Amino acid sequence: MPPSANLAALLHARAAAHPDAPALIDATGRGVRAYSFAQLDNAVARAATLLHAHGLRPGHRVLIVHPMAADLYIALGAIFRLGAAALFIDPSLGRAQIAAACARLAPHALLATPKAHLLRLTMPALRRIPLDIATGWGAPGALAWRRLWQTPPGTPPVETSPETPALLTLTSGSTGRPKIALRSQGFLQAQHAAIDATLGLGVGDRVVTTLPIFVLSFLASGAATILPAVDLRRPGQVDAPALIEQILQHRATCLAASPALLEQIARAGAAAGQTLPGITRIYSGGGPVFLRLLDAIQTAAPRAAVTAVYGATEAEPMAHLARSAITVADRERMQNGGGLLVGTPIAAVRLRILPDRWGTPLGPFDAATLESQTLPAHQPGEIWVSGDHVLAGYWQGEGDAETKVRVGDRVWHRTGDAGYLDETGRLWLLGRCAARVADAQGVLYPFAVECAAQAFAEVKHAALVAQDGERVLALELYQPLTPARRAALEDALAWAKLARIGVLPRLPVDRRHNAKIDYPALAALLARAKR
Numbered sequence: 001m002p003p004s005a006n007l008a009a010l011l012h013a014r015a016a017a018h019p020d021a022p023a024l025i026d027a028t029g030r031g032v033r034a035y036s037f038a039q040l041d042n043a044v045a046r047a048a049t050l051l052h053a054h055g056l057r058p059g060h061r062v063l064i065v066h067p068m069a070a071d072l073y074i075a076l077g078a079i080f081r082l083g084a085a086a087l088f089i090d091p092s093l094g095r096a097q098i099a100a101a102c103a104r105l106a107p108h109a110l111l112a113t114p115k116a117h118l119l120r121l122t123m124p125a126l127r128r129i130p131l132d133i134a135t136g137w138g139a140p141g142a143l144a145w146r147r148l149w150q151t152p153p154g155t156p157p158v159e160t161s162p163e164t165p166a167l168l169t170l171t172s173g174s175t176g177r178p179k180i181a182l183r184s185q186g187f188l189q190a191q192h193a194a195i196d197a198t199l200g201l202g203v204g205d206r207v208v209t210t211l212p213i214f215v216l217s218f219l220a221s222g223a224a225t226i227l228p229a230v231d232l233r234r235p236g237q238v239d240a241p242a243l244i245e246q247i248l249q250h251r252a253t254c255l256a257a258s259p260a261l262l263e264q265i266a267r268a269g270a271a272a273g274q275t276l277p278g279i280t281r282i283y284s285g286g287g288p289v290f291l292r293l294l295d296a297i298q299t300a301a302p303r304a305a306v307t308a309v310y311g312a313t314e315a316e317p318m319a320h321l322a323r324s325a326i327t328v329a330d331r332e333r334m335q336n337g338g339g340l341l342v343g344t345p346i347a348a349v350r351l352r353i354l355p356d357r358w359g360t361p362l363g364p365f366d367a368a369t370l371e372s373q374t375l376p377a378h379q380p381g382e383i384w385v386s387g388d389h390v391l392a393g394y395w396q397g398e399g400d401a402e403t404k405v406r407v408g409d410r411v412w413h414r415t416g417d418a419g420y421l422d423e424t425g426r427l428w429l430l431g432r433c434a435a436r437v438a439d440a441q442g443v444l445y446p447f448a449v450e451c452a453a454q455a456f457a458e459v460k461h462a463a464l465v466a467q468d469g470e471r472v473l474a475l476e477l478y479q480p481l482t483p484a485r486r487a488a489l490e491d492a493l494a495w496a497k498l499a500r501i502g503v504l505p506r507l508p509v510d511r512r513h514n515a516k517i518d519y520p521a522l523a524a525l526l527a528r529a530k531r
Contacts (some may be wrong), residue, residue: 004186006160007192008044008080010220021152021203022224025250026070029229035072037222040070044077044154044294047145051078051109052155054131054143058083060108061168065089065116068212068227071135071145075111076216080185083158084108085165090511092126097178099125101170104395105180162186167213168395171312180395181313190388191316192217194348198205198317199283201254208247209256210235210513211286213316218256221518226250236260236514240268244276251278255301258286259293259424260514266296273376276301285317287446287515288429291331294323310342310429314403314413315392317343318383319427335455337448337495339419339428348403349387351427352412353420359432362414363405371409380420380445382428388410418445435519437466441497446517449473449496456481456489461507463517467526470499474522476507504529 014023014194019038026033035043052246054061061401062079064086066072079086089101102125103521110120117139120126134142167183183191201207209215210232215225228246230239233350235258244265247255255262262284269275279301284293305324311317321343330341345351354374365373375381384405393400393413405412418430430436436446446464453462453473461476467511473493481503483488490501508521 001274006080006166007188007216007220008157010192011037011044011077012041012157014219014222018203018222021222022206023219023222024070024073025206025226027229027246028067028069029252035070037219038296040074040219042076042153043074043148044081045155046151047078047148048081048157049153049155050143050148050151051084051133052082053151056082056084056109056131058158058160059165060084061105061165062109062111063087063089063102063105063107063126065110065112065119066135067113068210068215068232070227073215073229074148080160080166081157082155083160083164085168087112087168089170095123097170099123099179101180102126102129105168105342109133111135111145117142135258146229146311158259160185162189179399181391183391184196186349187389187391188216190279190348192220194260194346194387196221197322197348198346199256201281205254205281206250206252206530207254207256208243208250209253210258210261211256214256216483223254226252232261234507234511234514236264238264240264241272242399244268244272244274247276252276253278254281254283255279255304256283256285258513258515259284259289260287260509262297263293265335266300269300270296274377275299277303279304282306283309285311286513287510288450289342290340290451292454292457294326298323304492308342310427312415312417315349315385315387315389315415317346318349318385318415319343321426324399325379334451335492335520337452339430339445339447340451342419342427342429343427348389349385350412351378351421352384353381354384355434356418356436357513358382358414358416358418359402363407365407366406370412375420377423379423380418382433383415383417383419383427383429384412385415386410387438406446409459431464432519435464435517437464437471439466439469441471444471446519449493449498450517452493452496455492456485458485463519463522465498465519465523465526465528467523471497472526473498473501474507474526475501476505477503484530502526 015037023037023040024035108131111133132142135145138144164351166185169181170178201221201223205223208226218225230243282304308321309317310319320343403414420434431447435446449464450462460478463474508518510516
């Protein structure tokens with residue numbers, strides 16, 4: 001990558017090549033704001049001049065508390081243009097964690113919505129940030145973001161290197177102090193290349209997505225992103241009929257979203273007898289994409305090529321699977337304990353299966369040791385990955401000992417997921433290593449059971465846990481199981497040797513995608529229910 005190349009430079013190149021092509025269609029506010037690539041690039045240049053005039057310099061960090069909207073991507077483009085970095089902290093972490101993160105990273109500026117600026121009233125850590133910027137109608141004492149439209153685009157782009165910090169995000173902190181994932185400009189370029197090769201979007205595509213970071217890649221590819229007027233903070237509770245209406249209204253051609261959101265679209269479409277004939281491609285990731293969802297969303301969008309994408313914060317994407325490539329034998333394997341097929345590893349990633357020693361720091365290795373410990377086809381273990389778009393380490397090395405292994409001059413990332421490769425090199429997921437059940441009957445991974453349970457239409461979520469030495473399957477249902485259907489489920493899962501199957505009103509899932517089971521929270525919930 002040349003020294004000055006970053007995602008802001010790619011946006012500028014798109015504006016030069018396709019100035020009038022749509023870049024962002026923002027329906028999140030009052031009315032619809034549409035930006036061509038030339039208009040978006042101009043807004044980014046104006047915003048960079050405004051931020052520079054108020055002291056933002058290369059190496060500074062900007063804390064951003066803002067939903068998906070045009071202003072978010074204008075701000076990110078301006079921050080990258082100035083050689084600064086954007087810091088995202090999920091408000092769900094809580095005040096103590098946010099304060100600790102601010103202390104560790106010392107943001108120079110806060111860019112947030114007027115509502116988010118209210119946090120400054122009760123959080124000294126936010127009040128210590130030197131520069132406050134408010135979008136929308138503004139906030140007392142904050143620089144009004146709308147002033148960018150009266151600011152000439154005069155500040156030239158700062159030259160950056162592949163090592164220049166670009167994005168910082170925090171992990172959930174569910175197992176202790178949150179780790180900080182730092183994506184450099186070079187990393188974002190490599191990630192864009194991997195996403196672009198996997199999704200293949202370009203000029204003429206119009207994408208609706210719930211994946212904020214993917215929008216950067218869509219813009220770099222020349223595709224238009226539609227930001228709908230629905231609350232995407234909880235994809236599993238989205239107003240699906242309103243979203244379907246906007247998909248049709250804005251002539252979307254592609255959906256890239258979490259399984260929970262696509263499930264809502266498929267169910268709403270089925271209930272209304274409505275399809276999405278204009279959608280030609282659908283990509284789902286951010287959580288397990290089970291067979292039933294692939295089939296349901298195919299029914300909702302009959303002309304679409306439907307693809308499941310497997311990835312993680314540290315390595316996005318890793319593998320992909322077209323629904324059309326799933327065979328009858330694959331379906332039978334998934335319904336009989338084989339786990340979840342996620343397809344072929346992408347060309348940009350190196351992927352190995354090693355013995356499951358999750359929780360034990362390993363390495364460094366030499367190449368011969370890595371190869372000698374790599375497991376053959378059909379033998380389950382930990383999934384390790386390496387590549388230019390795979391995070392090589394966390395901020396200040398916190399968390400590296402548990403998840404990173406150096407092999408020669410290359411760093412491998414331990415995903416924490418269990419799986420295996422089949423005889424054709426396709427990857428099958430078995431779930432989180434930490435969620436495996438090991439007892440006198442052997443080792444049982446969660447996806448082996450959960451994937452099979454998902455074949456039943458009544459099941460919304462399923463989770464395998466160990467409770468008091470017994471194998472328990474917890475279910476959240478769309479509708480009650482009749483005695484006959486429950487007997488059929490028990491018979492289908494007889495191989496798993498479950499002690500019991502229990503039904504709960506709701507299973508805890510991750511906040512971001514509403515798709516991944518929160519196993520520690522579920523274990524605590526079951527323990528409380530038993531008392």
